[in-house]
Amino acid sequence: MFMLICMSSYWATTNYVNSQAFRVAAGGTKTDNIKNLRQIHAFILKTASFPLPPPTLELISSSRNLGYLCFILKHLENQDLGLDICNDIVRSLNGNSLRAVVLFREMLVNGFRPDNYTVPYVLKACSKSQALREGVQVQAYAVKTGLVLSNVYVKNTLIRLYSVCGSVSYARKVFEESSLRDVVSWTTLIQCYVKNGFAREAILTFFEMCDAKMKADEMTAVIVLSACSKLGDLKLGRKLHDYILDNRVPSDVYVGNALVDMYLKCGDANSARKIFDEMPVRNVVSWNSLISGLANQGEFKDAMDMFRKMQSIGVEPDDFTLVGVLNSCANLGLLELGKWVHAYIDRKQIEADRFIGNALVDMYAKCGAIDQAFKVFRGMKCRDVYSYTAIIIGLAMHGEAKRALSIFSDMPRRGIKPDEVTFIGVLTACSHAGLVVEGKRYFKDMSCVYNLRPQTEHYGCMVDLFGRAGLIEEAQELIENMPMEPDAYIWGALLGACRIHGCVELGEDVMKKLLKVEPERDGAYVLMSNIYSSANKWRDAVKLRKEMKGKNIKKTPGCSSIELDGVVYEFRKGGKSHPRSKEIYKLLEEIMSHIKNFNNLAQ
DNA sequence: TTAGGGTTAG
DSSP states (O other): OHHHHHHHHOHHHHHHHHHHHHHHHTTOOSSSOHHHHHHHHHHHHHHOOSSOOHHHHHHHHHOSOHHHHHHHHHTOSOHHHHHHHHHHHHHHTTTOHHHHHHHHHHHHHTTOOOOTTHHHHHHHHHHHTTOHHHHHHHHHHHHHTTHHHHOHHHHHHHHHHHHHTTOHHHHHHHHHTOSOOOHHHHHHHHHHHHHTTOHHHHHHHHHHHHHTTOOOOHHHHHHHHHHHHHHTOHHHHHHHHHHHHHTTOOOOHHHHHHHHHHHHHTTOHHHHHHHHHHOSSOOHHHHHHHHHHHHHTTOHHHHHHHHHHHHHTTOOOOHHHHHHHHHHHHHHTOHHHHHHHHHHHHHTTOOOOHHHHHHHHHHHHHTTOHHHHHHHHHHOSSOOHHHHHHHHHHHHHTTOHHHHHHHHHHTGGGTOOOOHHHHHHHHHHHHHHTOHHHHHHHHHHHHHTTOOOOOHHHHHHHHHHHHHTTOHHHHHHHHHTOSSOOOHHHHHHHHHHHHHHTOHHHHHHHHHHHHHHOTTOSHHHHHHHHHHHHTTOHHHHHHHHHHHHHTTOOOOOOEEEEEETTEEEEEETTOOOSTTHHHHHHHHHHHHHHHHHHHHHHO
């Protein structure tokens, strides 16, 4: 008794004894007299103030015996306090769905009525671990007690549960069930569509929301903009931007970032840049949106400039930044900078798995360092379909077909299912190595074994495979039997085959078809002109060049680039931009002369 | 005491 009096006097002591009692409740000391402990326990709960002091709460949350806790709470004189304590505890479970549901059940068993606070907490915990079955049990209670119809928090957390579990139609059903809805209900439903891949429906729901005279807030704006980014619809994006301005939606850093992302994904880099420049507050995501957005638009140099600027003002890059930078390095051939990023990753002890690892493999492969790419690939603890595809495509591009196919054959053993892009790599490998029989088998396996439907790109690879091997008739037959309309890639591949094998008449026919699907490009003219030249049909070649000129179609000049000491030098036919171009041309002449001499000797 | 937010790879 003395101990009890003491502990009710001092908060700190209360805290201590409280903790001790709950340590027992948590299953710690079995030798103590359980009866006495229960008395102490009950006393503490009766005198405990609400909310519970954090150490006590922490102990209860970690207790295995939530049933015992409810049993004790049941005997409190003040039942409202008991419910409050339960709510406090369920909140502190911090998204642990299983324990939240256990406590919820124990509450019911011990005669408590979970209220409009308990239910959203438990549903939130279920959402966090996608525990749909448990969530549905809680829903049943919420329906029975009328909470779903009367409390918008309950309704919204339920929409969210179905959303994160991928049940779009149920989320919509809960939303529709009553007219009880606020801006969070609408936003959660819109987000449900976006997260589950229905961007168009998300936008339509936003329009419905506007018709219902519900005003969007900054969170709605962010989600609707992300839907628009996925659609790449600039006209819509501008409309949404106008909506934000007209309705004075508070524009915080999230809205700014979403706008930058939207404009870039919709192909308007200038507007994205303008928004970015005018943002009063930026964070690392703002920079990431701009850097990766520019890289995805093919503006790799601008992306790299922004990365340098970001560094110069001391913003620390994160995983997202590094992936965007590696992507730009890969496409610009910036091996040295790519290596620097790799060293940075090592220095910061960032794990090179998943996105970062895959981006490194791709960067090394695209920059010509295939052995380094392979080393990173081998060193990855956790490889996925992206990792395999990156290395297979890399090896295929480097002419290492056998290695590429060997890695492909390793995938089933590792439990990784190839996807459509993996097969592009596999078929490219076959095509470059002239492996016709293997290529045909892989193409067949795509649908028969892996249940993947070949797309135009795969037919393009097969046309290329047959074409390179001189099997022009087989290539034509495949095109005739394609389930979709042949596009420019298909005709381009066949025309390429005509060039290799000198098929002038067929080439003329294919060129017409290529021009039908791609009239403004130079590819068809250039290839056909080469076919004529190879067949010594100079007049036809000249005629074609004139026709091209008449239609104002210019040949896209081929471009090579070399990185030296971190600087990229680009070379185009006839280009004189390099400060030492005179020396370069002189050396080129010397090389050509050596080659000619070598050829003469060989003959 | 309670619900909804942006950026990454082949």
